[in-house]
Amino acid sequence: MGRAPCCDKASVKRGPWSPEEDEQLRSYVQRHGIGGNWIALPQKAGLNRCGKSCRLRWLNYLRPDIKHGGYTEQEDQIIWSLYSSIGSRWSIIASKLPGRTDNDVKNYWNTKLKKKAMAAVAATGSVAALAAPATPLALSPAASASSSVTSSSSGDVRFATYPSQQQQHHQQGLMRFAAPQRTTKQTELAPVTELTQLDVTGGGGAWASSAAELEDDVFLPGLVGGGEQLFPYGDFFGGMMQDRALELSACYFPNMAEMWGAAASDVKPQGLCNTLT
DNA sequence: AAACCTTGCAACCGCATTATT
DNA sequence: GAATAATGCGGTTGCAAGGTT
Incomplete structure:
Protein backbone atom coordinates (compact mmCIF):
# COMPACT_ATOMS: atom_id res chain seq x y z
CA MET A 1 0.00 0.00 0.00
CA ARG A 63 9.64 21.40 25.25
CA PRO A 64 10.14 23.22 28.55
CA ASP A 65 11.66 20.28 30.41
CA ILE A 66 14.39 19.57 27.88
CA LYS A 67 17.98 19.43 29.03
CA HIS A 68 20.77 20.00 26.55
CA GLY A 69 24.32 18.80 27.03
CA GLY A 70 25.98 18.46 30.39
CA TYR A 71 25.61 14.73 30.67
CA THR A 72 26.61 13.38 34.05
CA GLU A 73 28.65 10.28 34.78
CA GLN A 74 25.51 8.60 36.02
CA GLU A 75 23.72 9.34 32.79
CA ASP A 76 26.70 7.98 30.88
CA GLN A 77 26.49 4.76 32.82
CA ILE A 78 22.78 4.45 32.32
CA ILE A 79 23.07 4.99 28.59
CA TRP A 80 25.96 2.62 28.39
CA SER A 81 24.28 -0.10 30.36
CA LEU A 82 20.97 0.15 28.59
CA TYR A 83 22.60 0.30 25.19
CA SER A 84 24.51 -2.82 26.09
CA SER A 85 21.31 -4.46 27.22
CA ILE A 86 18.75 -3.46 24.66
CA GLY A 87 20.72 -1.90 21.85
CA SER A 88 19.79 1.28 20.06
CA ARG A 89 16.32 1.63 21.50
CA TRP A 90 16.88 5.30 22.05
CA SER A 91 13.34 6.15 23.03
CA ILE A 92 13.44 3.59 25.81
CA ILE A 93 16.85 4.71 26.96
CA ALA A 94 15.80 8.36 26.86
CA SER A 95 12.70 7.56 28.88
CA LYS A 96 15.00 6.65 31.73
CA LEU A 97 16.83 9.96 31.55
CA PRO A 98 14.54 12.81 32.60
CA GLY A 99 14.79 15.78 30.30
CA ARG A 100 16.64 13.89 27.59
CA THR A 101 15.23 13.09 24.19
CA ASP A 102 15.87 10.06 22.08
CA ASN A 103 17.51 12.23 19.44
CA ASP A 104 19.76 13.85 22.01
CA VAL A 105 20.77 10.56 23.57
CA LYS A 106 21.40 9.09 20.16
CA ASN A 107 23.57 12.02 19.14
CA TYR A 108 25.40 11.93 22.44
CA TRP A 109 26.12 8.26 22.06
CA ASN A 110 27.26 8.55 18.46
CA THR A 111 29.47 11.59 18.97
CA LYS A 112 30.83 11.28 22.48
CA LEU A 113 29.97 8.29 24.58
CA LYS A 114 30.99 5.77 21.98
CA LYS A 115 34.38 7.42 21.71
CA LYS A 116 34.63 7.65 25.46
CA ALA A 117 34.14 3.93 25.69
CA MET A 118 36.72 3.35 22.99
CA ALA A 119 39.18 5.64 24.77
CA ALA A 120 38.60 3.77 28.01
CA VAL A 121 39.37 0.55 26.24
CA ALA A 122 42.49 1.99 24.64
CA ALA A 123 43.72 3.32 27.97
CA THR A 124 42.94 0.42 30.21
CA GLY A 125 42.26 -2.49 27.94
CA SER A 126 38.89 -2.72 29.58
CA VAL A 127 35.63 -0.92 29.82
CA ALA A 128 35.75 -1.27 33.56
CA ALA A 129 36.73 2.39 33.94
CA LEU A 130 33.58 3.45 32.22
CA ALA A 131 31.50 0.96 34.06
CA ALA A 132 32.76 1.82 37.49
CA PRO A 133 31.33 5.04 38.85
CA ALA A 134 33.55 7.55 40.58
CA THR A 135 31.25 7.40 43.55
CA PRO A 136 29.13 4.45 44.46
CA LEU A 137 25.62 4.59 43.16
CA ALA A 138 22.73 3.99 45.44
CA LEU A 139 21.01 1.04 43.93
CA SER A 140 17.60 0.04 45.00
CA PRO A 141 16.92 -3.29 46.66
CA ALA A 142 15.30 -4.38 43.42
CA ALA A 143 18.46 -3.59 41.54
CA SER A 144 20.59 -5.45 43.97
CA ALA A 145 18.44 -8.51 43.66
CA SER A 146 20.13 -9.50 40.46
CA SER A 147 19.43 -13.13 41.15
CA SER A 148 15.82 -12.54 40.30
CA VAL A 149 16.95 -11.14 37.02
CA THR A 150 19.08 -14.04 36.05
CA SER A 151 16.73 -16.73 37.18
CA SER A 152 13.47 -15.81 35.55
CA SER A 153 12.39 -18.24 32.91
CA SER A 154 10.72 -16.19 30.26
CA GLY A 155 10.97 -12.77 28.72
CA ASP A 156 14.35 -12.66 30.29
CA VAL A 157 17.75 -11.43 29.35
CA ARG A 158 21.02 -12.44 30.78
CA PHE A 159 24.67 -12.36 29.98
CA ALA A 160 26.63 -15.50 30.02
CA THR A 161 29.72 -17.19 28.86
CA TYR A 162 29.18 -19.86 26.31
CA PRO A 163 31.37 -21.86 23.99
CA SER A 164 31.61 -20.77 20.39
CA GLN A 165 31.62 -23.64 18.01
CA GLN A 166 33.10 -21.56 15.24
CA GLN A 167 36.00 -20.14 17.16
CA GLN A 168 36.51 -22.92 19.61
CA HIS A 169 36.74 -20.65 22.58
CA HIS A 170 34.47 -18.99 25.00
CA GLN A 171 32.89 -15.69 24.20
CA GLN A 172 30.67 -13.38 26.07
CA GLY A 173 27.21 -13.32 24.71
CA LEU A 174 23.82 -11.83 25.10
CA MET A 175 21.17 -14.43 25.44
CA ARG A 176 17.55 -13.78 24.97
CA PHE A 177 14.83 -16.30 25.16
CA ALA A 178 11.11 -16.48 24.72
CA ALA A 179 11.12 -12.72 24.56
CA PRO A 180 8.76 -10.61 22.49
CA GLN A 181 9.96 -9.66 19.10
CA ARG A 182 11.18 -6.22 18.35
CA THR A 183 8.33 -4.29 16.96
CA THR A 184 10.11 -2.33 14.29
CA LYS A 185 11.40 -4.12 11.25
CA GLN A 186 10.24 -7.27 12.87
CA THR A 187 9.71 -8.91 9.52
CA GLU A 188 13.48 -9.02 9.22
CA LEU A 189 13.83 -10.95 12.42
CA ALA A 190 13.13 -14.55 13.03
CA PRO A 191 10.65 -15.07 15.83
CA VAL A 192 12.36 -15.76 19.08
CA THR A 193 10.81 -18.93 20.29
CA GLU A 194 13.72 -20.49 22.02
CA LEU A 195 17.08 -19.65 23.43
CA THR A 196 18.81 -17.39 20.98
CA GLN A 197 22.49 -16.76 21.00
CA LEU A 198 24.02 -13.64 19.62
CA ASP A 199 27.68 -13.45 18.94
CA VAL A 200 28.96 -10.30 20.55
CA THR A 201 32.34 -10.60 18.94
CA GLY A 202 30.67 -10.14 15.61
CA GLY A 203 29.09 -6.87 16.53
CA GLY A 204 26.72 -7.48 19.32
CA GLY A 205 23.46 -5.63 18.83
CA ALA A 206 20.96 -7.39 20.99
CA TRP A 207 18.62 -7.33 18.06
CA ALA A 208 20.88 -8.43 15.29
CA SER A 209 19.53 -11.32 13.36
CA SER A 210 22.40 -12.26 11.13
CA ALA A 211 26.14 -12.11 10.85
CA ALA A 212 25.86 -9.47 8.14
CA GLU A 213 23.70 -7.33 10.37
CA LEU A 214 26.08 -7.79 13.25
CA GLU A 215 28.92 -6.45 11.18
CA ASP A 216 27.04 -3.23 10.57
CA ASP A 217 27.70 -2.00 14.06
CA VAL A 218 30.97 -0.12 14.01
CA PHE A 219 31.15 0.30 17.73
CA LEU A 220 31.18 -3.11 19.23
CA PRO A 221 33.50 -4.70 16.68
CA GLY A 222 35.96 -1.95 17.45
CA LEU A 223 35.39 -2.30 21.12
CA VAL A 224 35.83 -6.01 21.08
CA GLY A 225 38.30 -5.91 18.22
CA GLY A 226 41.03 -7.22 20.43
CA GLY A 227 39.00 -10.30 21.04
CA GLU A 228 40.23 -12.17 24.02
CA GLN A 229 43.20 -9.85 24.38
CA LEU A 230 40.97 -6.95 25.21
CA PHE A 231 38.09 -8.86 26.59
CA PRO A 232 39.05 -12.08 28.19
CA TYR A 233 36.19 -13.96 29.68
CA GLY A 234 34.11 -11.86 31.88
CA ASP A 235 35.70 -8.57 31.01
CA PHE A 236 33.25 -7.06 28.61
CA PHE A 237 29.75 -8.37 28.83
CA GLY A 238 30.78 -10.69 31.59
CA GLY A 239 32.57 -8.46 34.02
CA MET A 240 31.22 -5.09 33.15
CA MET A 241 27.79 -6.22 32.25
CA GLN A 242 27.14 -8.60 35.04
CA ASP A 243 28.62 -6.44 37.72
CA ARG A 244 27.57 -2.99 36.72
CA ALA A 245 25.55 -2.63 33.61
CA LEU A 246 23.22 -5.48 34.28
CA GLU A 247 22.77 -4.16 37.75
CA LEU A 248 21.97 -0.76 36.35
CA SER A 249 19.69 -2.27 33.78
CA ALA A 250 17.98 -4.20 36.49
CA CYS A 251 17.54 -1.01 38.43
CA TYR A 252 15.75 0.61 35.56
CA PHE A 253 13.93 -2.51 34.57
CA PRO A 254 13.68 -4.56 37.76
CA ASN A 255 11.33 -6.86 35.98
CA MET A 256 13.20 -7.84 32.87
CA ALA A 257 10.09 -9.27 31.33
CA GLU A 258 8.66 -5.80 31.63
CA MET A 259 11.71 -4.45 29.87
CA TRP A 260 11.22 -6.78 26.99
CA GLY A 261 7.59 -5.93 26.98
CA ALA A 262 8.51 -2.29 26.79
CA ALA A 263 10.96 -3.00 24.03
CA ALA A 264 8.31 -4.84 22.13
CA SER A 265 5.34 -2.66 22.74
CA ASP A 266 6.99 0.70 23.28
CA VAL A 267 5.00 1.04 26.44
CA LYS A 268 7.31 2.86 28.71
CA PRO A 269 7.24 1.42 32.18
CA GLN A 270 6.85 4.12 34.77
CA GLY A 271 7.69 4.22 38.40
CA LEU A 272 10.50 1.75 38.32
CA CYS A 273 13.67 2.25 40.24
CA ASN A 274 14.31 5.96 40.55
CA THR A 275 17.31 5.89 42.77
CA LEU A 276 19.61 7.02 39.99
CA THR A 277 17.52 9.86 38.77
C1' DA B 1 45.07 33.79 5.79
C1' DA B 2 43.20 30.09 3.34
C1' DA B 3 42.06 25.46 2.72
C1' DC B 4 40.92 21.39 4.65
C1' DC B 5 39.33 18.40 8.35
C1' DT B 6 36.68 17.17 12.41
C1' DT B 7 32.99 17.54 15.48
C1' DG B 8 28.40 18.23 17.23
C1' DC B 9 23.80 18.42 16.57
C1' DA B 10 19.45 19.80 14.36
C1' DA B 11 16.64 18.17 11.00
C1' DC B 12 15.10 14.98 7.56
C1' DC B 13 13.77 10.43 5.67
C1' DG B 14 11.67 6.11 5.40
C1' DC B 15 9.45 2.61 7.61
C1' DA B 16 6.61 0.28 11.24
C1' DT B 17 2.94 0.70 14.22
C1' DT B 18 -1.30 2.50 15.84
C1' DA B 19 -5.60 4.91 15.36
C1' DT B 20 -9.46 6.15 12.76
C1' DT B 21 -12.90 5.85 9.20
C1' DG C 1 -11.67 -6.29 7.82
C1' DA C 2 -9.69 -3.01 4.60
C1' DA C 3 -8.06 1.39 3.59
C1' DT C 4 -6.22 5.48 5.02
C1' DA C 5 -4.23 8.87 8.17
C1' DA C 6 -1.36 10.02 11.90
C1' DT C 7 2.30 9.12 15.03
C1' DG C 8 6.67 7.33 16.67
C1' DC C 9 11.14 5.61 15.99
C1' DG C 10 15.89 4.81 14.44
C1' DG C 11 19.19 5.76 10.90
C1' DT C 12 21.25 9.14 8.23
C1' DT C 13 22.42 13.59 6.34
C1' DG C 14 23.64 18.46 6.06
C1' DC C 15 25.78 22.18 7.80
C1' DA C 16 27.85 25.49 10.92
C1' DA C 17 31.58 26.15 14.04
C1' DG C 18 35.93 25.20 15.64
C1' DG C 19 40.43 23.16 15.02
C1' DT C 20 44.43 21.92 12.33
C1' DT C 21 47.67 22.09 8.65
Missing part, protein backbone atom coordinates in the same frame (compact mmCIF):
# COMPACT_ATOMS: atom_id res chain seq x y z
CA GLY A 2 1.38 3.35 -0.95
CA ARG A 3 1.46 6.19 1.42
CA ALA A 4 0.80 9.84 0.79
CA PRO A 5 3.48 12.18 2.07
CA CYS A 6 2.55 13.92 5.29
CA CYS A 7 2.87 17.29 3.59
CA ASP A 8 3.83 18.90 0.33
CA LYS A 9 7.56 19.23 0.62
CA ALA A 10 7.69 21.79 -2.13
CA SER A 11 5.39 24.21 -0.37
CA VAL A 12 6.60 24.03 3.21
CA LYS A 13 9.70 25.53 4.66
CA ARG A 14 12.49 23.15 5.57
CA GLY A 15 15.80 23.41 7.32
CA PRO A 16 16.75 25.20 10.49
CA TRP A 17 14.07 26.90 12.53
CA SER A 18 14.22 30.62 13.07
CA PRO A 19 13.70 32.13 16.54
CA GLU A 20 10.42 33.58 15.26
CA GLU A 21 9.17 30.16 14.21
CA ASP A 22 10.22 28.72 17.52
CA GLU A 23 8.31 31.38 19.36
CA GLN A 24 5.25 30.86 17.18
CA LEU A 25 5.23 27.16 17.85
CA ARG A 26 6.01 27.52 21.53
CA SER A 27 3.31 30.06 22.17
CA TYR A 28 0.74 28.11 20.19
CA VAL A 29 1.42 24.86 22.03
CA GLN A 30 1.43 26.62 25.38
CA ARG A 31 -1.92 28.22 24.62
CA HIS A 32 -3.68 25.36 22.85
CA GLY A 33 -1.63 22.24 23.36
CA ILE A 34 -0.85 20.00 20.46
CA GLY A 35 -4.47 18.98 20.18
CA GLY A 36 -3.56 15.46 19.18
CA ASN A 37 -3.02 16.47 15.59
CA TRP A 38 0.39 17.54 14.48
CA ILE A 39 -0.59 17.61 10.83
CA ALA A 40 -3.16 20.33 11.39
CA LEU A 41 -1.07 22.24 13.91
CA PRO A 42 1.20 24.20 11.55
CA GLN A 43 -1.75 25.77 9.77
CA LYS A 44 -3.45 26.67 13.04
CA ALA A 45 -0.23 28.09 14.41
CA GLY A 46 0.46 30.02 11.23
CA LEU A 47 3.59 28.10 10.47
CA ASN A 48 4.65 27.13 6.98
CA ARG A 49 6.10 23.87 8.22
CA CYS A 50 5.36 20.20 7.96
CA GLY A 51 3.52 18.85 10.98
CA LYS A 52 6.15 16.24 11.40
CA SER A 53 8.80 18.92 11.51
CA CYS A 54 6.81 20.83 14.14
CA ARG A 55 6.47 17.74 16.26
CA LEU A 56 10.19 17.04 16.09
CA ARG A 57 11.08 20.62 16.89
CA TRP A 58 8.78 20.66 19.90
CA LEU A 59 9.79 17.29 21.27
CA ASN A 60 13.51 17.67 20.73
CA TYR A 61 14.07 21.32 21.36
CA LEU A 62 11.22 23.51 22.53
Whole structure:
Protein backbone atom coordinates (compact mmCIF):
# COMPACT_ATOMS: atom_id res chain seq x y z
CA MET A 1 0.00 0.00 0.00
CA GLY A 2 1.38 3.35 -0.95
CA ARG A 3 1.46 6.19 1.42
CA ALA A 4 0.80 9.84 0.79
CA PRO A 5 3.48 12.18 2.07
CA CYS A 6 2.55 13.92 5.29
CA CYS A 7 2.87 17.29 3.59
CA ASP A 8 3.83 18.90 0.33
CA LYS A 9 7.56 19.23 0.62
CA ALA A 10 7.69 21.79 -2.13
CA SER A 11 5.39 24.21 -0.37
CA VAL A 12 6.60 24.03 3.21
CA LYS A 13 9.70 25.53 4.66
CA ARG A 14 12.49 23.15 5.57
CA GLY A 15 15.80 23.41 7.32
CA PRO A 16 16.75 25.20 10.49
CA TRP A 17 14.07 26.90 12.53
CA SER A 18 14.22 30.62 13.07
CA PRO A 19 13.70 32.13 16.54
CA GLU A 20 10.42 33.58 15.26
CA GLU A 21 9.17 30.16 14.21
CA ASP A 22 10.22 28.72 17.52
CA GLU A 23 8.31 31.38 19.36
CA GLN A 24 5.25 30.86 17.18
CA LEU A 25 5.23 27.16 17.85
CA ARG A 26 6.01 27.52 21.53
CA SER A 27 3.31 30.06 22.17
CA TYR A 28 0.74 28.11 20.19
CA VAL A 29 1.42 24.86 22.03
CA GLN A 30 1.43 26.62 25.38
CA ARG A 31 -1.92 28.22 24.62
CA HIS A 32 -3.68 25.36 22.85
CA GLY A 33 -1.63 22.24 23.36
CA ILE A 34 -0.85 20.00 20.46
CA GLY A 35 -4.47 18.98 20.18
CA GLY A 36 -3.56 15.46 19.18
CA ASN A 37 -3.02 16.47 15.59
CA TRP A 38 0.39 17.54 14.48
CA ILE A 39 -0.59 17.61 10.83
CA ALA A 40 -3.16 20.33 11.39
CA LEU A 41 -1.07 22.24 13.91
CA PRO A 42 1.20 24.20 11.55
CA GLN A 43 -1.75 25.77 9.77
CA LYS A 44 -3.45 26.67 13.04
CA ALA A 45 -0.23 28.09 14.41
CA GLY A 46 0.46 30.02 11.23
CA LEU A 47 3.59 28.10 10.47
CA ASN A 48 4.65 27.13 6.98
CA ARG A 49 6.10 23.87 8.22
CA CYS A 50 5.36 20.20 7.96
CA GLY A 51 3.52 18.85 10.98
CA LYS A 52 6.15 16.24 11.40
CA SER A 53 8.80 18.92 11.51
CA CYS A 54 6.81 20.83 14.14
CA ARG A 55 6.47 17.74 16.26
CA LEU A 56 10.19 17.04 16.09
CA ARG A 57 11.08 20.62 16.89
CA TRP A 58 8.78 20.66 19.90
CA LEU A 59 9.79 17.29 21.27
CA ASN A 60 13.51 17.67 20.73
CA TYR A 61 14.07 21.32 21.36
CA LEU A 62 11.22 23.51 22.53
CA ARG A 63 9.64 21.40 25.25
CA PRO A 64 10.14 23.22 28.55
CA ASP A 65 11.66 20.28 30.41
CA ILE A 66 14.39 19.57 27.88
CA LYS A 67 17.98 19.43 29.03
CA HIS A 68 20.77 20.00 26.55
CA GLY A 69 24.32 18.80 27.03
CA GLY A 70 25.98 18.46 30.39
CA TYR A 71 25.61 14.73 30.67
CA THR A 72 26.61 13.38 34.05
CA GLU A 73 28.65 10.28 34.78
CA GLN A 74 25.51 8.60 36.02
CA GLU A 75 23.72 9.34 32.79
CA ASP A 76 26.70 7.98 30.88
CA GLN A 77 26.49 4.76 32.82
CA ILE A 78 22.78 4.45 32.32
CA ILE A 79 23.07 4.99 28.59
CA TRP A 80 25.96 2.62 28.39
CA SER A 81 24.28 -0.10 30.36
CA LEU A 82 20.97 0.15 28.59
CA TYR A 83 22.60 0.30 25.19
CA SER A 84 24.51 -2.82 26.09
CA SER A 85 21.31 -4.46 27.22
CA ILE A 86 18.75 -3.46 24.66
CA GLY A 87 20.72 -1.90 21.85
CA SER A 88 19.79 1.28 20.06
CA ARG A 89 16.32 1.63 21.50
CA TRP A 90 16.88 5.30 22.05
CA SER A 91 13.34 6.15 23.03
CA ILE A 92 13.44 3.59 25.81
CA ILE A 93 16.85 4.71 26.96
CA ALA A 94 15.80 8.36 26.86
CA SER A 95 12.70 7.56 28.88
CA LYS A 96 15.00 6.65 31.73
CA LEU A 97 16.83 9.96 31.55
CA PRO A 98 14.54 12.81 32.60
CA GLY A 99 14.79 15.78 30.30
CA ARG A 100 16.64 13.89 27.59
CA THR A 101 15.23 13.09 24.19
CA ASP A 102 15.87 10.06 22.08
CA ASN A 103 17.51 12.23 19.44
CA ASP A 104 19.76 13.85 22.01
CA VAL A 105 20.77 10.56 23.57
CA LYS A 106 21.40 9.09 20.16
CA ASN A 107 23.57 12.02 19.14
CA TYR A 108 25.40 11.93 22.44
CA TRP A 109 26.12 8.26 22.06
CA ASN A 110 27.26 8.55 18.46
CA THR A 111 29.47 11.59 18.97
CA LYS A 112 30.83 11.28 22.48
CA LEU A 113 29.97 8.29 24.58
CA LYS A 114 30.99 5.77 21.98
CA LYS A 115 34.38 7.42 21.71
CA LYS A 116 34.63 7.65 25.46
CA ALA A 117 34.14 3.93 25.69
CA MET A 118 36.72 3.35 22.99
CA ALA A 119 39.18 5.64 24.77
CA ALA A 120 38.60 3.77 28.01
CA VAL A 121 39.37 0.55 26.24
CA ALA A 122 42.49 1.99 24.64
CA ALA A 123 43.72 3.32 27.97
CA THR A 124 42.94 0.42 30.21
CA GLY A 125 42.26 -2.49 27.94
CA SER A 126 38.89 -2.72 29.58
CA VAL A 127 35.63 -0.92 29.82
CA ALA A 128 35.75 -1.27 33.56
CA ALA A 129 36.73 2.39 33.94
CA LEU A 130 33.58 3.45 32.22
CA ALA A 131 31.50 0.96 34.06
CA ALA A 132 32.76 1.82 37.49
CA PRO A 133 31.33 5.04 38.85
CA ALA A 134 33.55 7.55 40.58
CA THR A 135 31.25 7.40 43.55
CA PRO A 136 29.13 4.45 44.46
CA LEU A 137 25.62 4.59 43.16
CA ALA A 138 22.73 3.99 45.44
CA LEU A 139 21.01 1.04 43.93
CA SER A 140 17.60 0.04 45.00
CA PRO A 141 16.92 -3.29 46.66
CA ALA A 142 15.30 -4.38 43.42
CA ALA A 143 18.46 -3.59 41.54
CA SER A 144 20.59 -5.45 43.97
CA ALA A 145 18.44 -8.51 43.66
CA SER A 146 20.13 -9.50 40.46
CA SER A 147 19.43 -13.13 41.15
CA SER A 148 15.82 -12.54 40.30
CA VAL A 149 16.95 -11.14 37.02
CA THR A 150 19.08 -14.04 36.05
CA SER A 151 16.73 -16.73 37.18
CA SER A 152 13.47 -15.81 35.55
CA SER A 153 12.39 -18.24 32.91
CA SER A 154 10.72 -16.19 30.26
CA GLY A 155 10.97 -12.77 28.72
CA ASP A 156 14.35 -12.66 30.29
CA VAL A 157 17.75 -11.43 29.35
CA ARG A 158 21.02 -12.44 30.78
CA PHE A 159 24.67 -12.36 29.98
CA ALA A 160 26.63 -15.50 30.02
CA THR A 161 29.72 -17.19 28.86
CA TYR A 162 29.18 -19.86 26.31
CA PRO A 163 31.37 -21.86 23.99
CA SER A 164 31.61 -20.77 20.39
CA GLN A 165 31.62 -23.64 18.01
CA GLN A 166 33.10 -21.56 15.24
CA GLN A 167 36.00 -20.14 17.16
CA GLN A 168 36.51 -22.92 19.61
CA HIS A 169 36.74 -20.65 22.58
CA HIS A 170 34.47 -18.99 25.00
CA GLN A 171 32.89 -15.69 24.20
CA GLN A 172 30.67 -13.38 26.07
CA GLY A 173 27.21 -13.32 24.71
CA LEU A 174 23.82 -11.83 25.10
CA MET A 175 21.17 -14.43 25.44
CA ARG A 176 17.55 -13.78 24.97
CA PHE A 177 14.83 -16.30 25.16
CA ALA A 178 11.11 -16.48 24.72
CA ALA A 179 11.12 -12.72 24.56
CA PRO A 180 8.76 -10.61 22.49
CA GLN A 181 9.96 -9.66 19.10
CA ARG A 182 11.18 -6.22 18.35
CA THR A 183 8.33 -4.29 16.96
CA THR A 184 10.11 -2.33 14.29
CA LYS A 185 11.40 -4.12 11.25
CA GLN A 186 10.24 -7.27 12.87
CA THR A 187 9.71 -8.91 9.52
CA GLU A 188 13.48 -9.02 9.22
CA LEU A 189 13.83 -10.95 12.42
CA ALA A 190 13.13 -14.55 13.03
CA PRO A 191 10.65 -15.07 15.83
CA VAL A 192 12.36 -15.76 19.08
CA THR A 193 10.81 -18.93 20.29
CA GLU A 194 13.72 -20.49 22.02
CA LEU A 195 17.08 -19.65 23.43
CA THR A 196 18.81 -17.39 20.98
CA GLN A 197 22.49 -16.76 21.00
CA LEU A 198 24.02 -13.64 19.62
CA ASP A 199 27.68 -13.45 18.94
CA VAL A 200 28.96 -10.30 20.55
CA THR A 201 32.34 -10.60 18.94
CA GLY A 202 30.67 -10.14 15.61
CA GLY A 203 29.09 -6.87 16.53
CA GLY A 204 26.72 -7.48 19.32
CA GLY A 205 23.46 -5.63 18.83
CA ALA A 206 20.96 -7.39 20.99
CA TRP A 207 18.62 -7.33 18.06
CA ALA A 208 20.88 -8.43 15.29
CA SER A 209 19.53 -11.32 13.36
CA SER A 210 22.40 -12.26 11.13
CA ALA A 211 26.14 -12.11 10.85
CA ALA A 212 25.86 -9.47 8.14
CA GLU A 213 23.70 -7.33 10.37
CA LEU A 214 26.08 -7.79 13.25
CA GLU A 215 28.92 -6.45 11.18
CA ASP A 216 27.04 -3.23 10.57
CA ASP A 217 27.70 -2.00 14.06
CA VAL A 218 30.97 -0.12 14.01
CA PHE A 219 31.15 0.30 17.73
CA LEU A 220 31.18 -3.11 19.23
CA PRO A 221 33.50 -4.70 16.68
CA GLY A 222 35.96 -1.95 17.45
CA LEU A 223 35.39 -2.30 21.12
CA VAL A 224 35.83 -6.01 21.08
CA GLY A 225 38.30 -5.91 18.22
CA GLY A 226 41.03 -7.22 20.43
CA GLY A 227 39.00 -10.30 21.04
CA GLU A 228 40.23 -12.17 24.02
CA GLN A 229 43.20 -9.85 24.38
CA LEU A 230 40.97 -6.95 25.21
CA PHE A 231 38.09 -8.86 26.59
CA PRO A 232 39.05 -12.08 28.19
CA TYR A 233 36.19 -13.96 29.68
CA GLY A 234 34.11 -11.86 31.88
CA ASP A 235 35.70 -8.57 31.01
CA PHE A 236 33.25 -7.06 28.61
CA PHE A 237 29.75 -8.37 28.83
CA GLY A 238 30.78 -10.69 31.59
CA GLY A 239 32.57 -8.46 34.02
CA MET A 240 31.22 -5.09 33.15
CA MET A 241 27.79 -6.22 32.25
CA GLN A 242 27.14 -8.60 35.04
CA ASP A 243 28.62 -6.44 37.72
CA ARG A 244 27.57 -2.99 36.72
CA ALA A 245 25.55 -2.63 33.61
CA LEU A 246 23.22 -5.48 34.28
CA GLU A 247 22.77 -4.16 37.75
CA LEU A 248 21.97 -0.76 36.35
CA SER A 249 19.69 -2.27 33.78
CA ALA A 250 17.98 -4.20 36.49
CA CYS A 251 17.54 -1.01 38.43
CA TYR A 252 15.75 0.61 35.56
CA PHE A 253 13.93 -2.51 34.57
CA PRO A 254 13.68 -4.56 37.76
CA ASN A 255 11.33 -6.86 35.98
CA MET A 256 13.20 -7.84 32.87
CA ALA A 257 10.09 -9.27 31.33
CA GLU A 258 8.66 -5.80 31.63
CA MET A 259 11.71 -4.45 29.87
CA TRP A 260 11.22 -6.78 26.99
CA GLY A 261 7.59 -5.93 26.98
CA ALA A 262 8.51 -2.29 26.79
CA ALA A 263 10.96 -3.00 24.03
CA ALA A 264 8.31 -4.84 22.13
CA SER A 265 5.34 -2.66 22.74
CA ASP A 266 6.99 0.70 23.28
CA VAL A 267 5.00 1.04 26.44
CA LYS A 268 7.31 2.86 28.71
CA PRO A 269 7.24 1.42 32.18
CA GLN A 270 6.85 4.12 34.77
CA GLY A 271 7.69 4.22 38.40
CA LEU A 272 10.50 1.75 38.32
CA CYS A 273 13.67 2.25 40.24
CA ASN A 274 14.31 5.96 40.55
CA THR A 275 17.31 5.89 42.77
CA LEU A 276 19.61 7.02 39.99
CA THR A 277 17.52 9.86 38.77
C1' DA B 1 45.07 33.79 5.79
C1' DA B 2 43.20 30.09 3.34
C1' DA B 3 42.06 25.46 2.72
C1' DC B 4 40.92 21.39 4.65
C1' DC B 5 39.33 18.40 8.35
C1' DT B 6 36.68 17.17 12.41
C1' DT B 7 32.99 17.54 15.48
C1' DG B 8 28.40 18.23 17.23
C1' DC B 9 23.80 18.42 16.57
C1' DA B 10 19.45 19.80 14.36
C1' DA B 11 16.64 18.17 11.00
C1' DC B 12 15.10 14.98 7.56
C1' DC B 13 13.77 10.43 5.67
C1' DG B 14 11.67 6.11 5.40
C1' DC B 15 9.45 2.61 7.61
C1' DA B 16 6.61 0.28 11.24
C1' DT B 17 2.94 0.70 14.22
C1' DT B 18 -1.30 2.50 15.84
C1' DA B 19 -5.60 4.91 15.36
C1' DT B 20 -9.46 6.15 12.76
C1' DT B 21 -12.90 5.85 9.20
C1' DG C 1 -11.67 -6.29 7.82
C1' DA C 2 -9.69 -3.01 4.60
C1' DA C 3 -8.06 1.39 3.59
C1' DT C 4 -6.22 5.48 5.02
C1' DA C 5 -4.23 8.87 8.17
C1' DA C 6 -1.36 10.02 11.90
C1' DT C 7 2.30 9.12 15.03
C1' DG C 8 6.67 7.33 16.67
C1' DC C 9 11.14 5.61 15.99
C1' DG C 10 15.89 4.81 14.44
C1' DG C 11 19.19 5.76 10.90
C1' DT C 12 21.25 9.14 8.23
C1' DT C 13 22.42 13.59 6.34
C1' DG C 14 23.64 18.46 6.06
C1' DC C 15 25.78 22.18 7.80
C1' DA C 16 27.85 25.49 10.92
C1' DA C 17 31.58 26.15 14.04
C1' DG C 18 35.93 25.20 15.64
C1' DG C 19 40.43 23.16 15.02
C1' DT C 20 44.43 21.92 12.33
C1' DT C 21 47.67 22.09 8.65
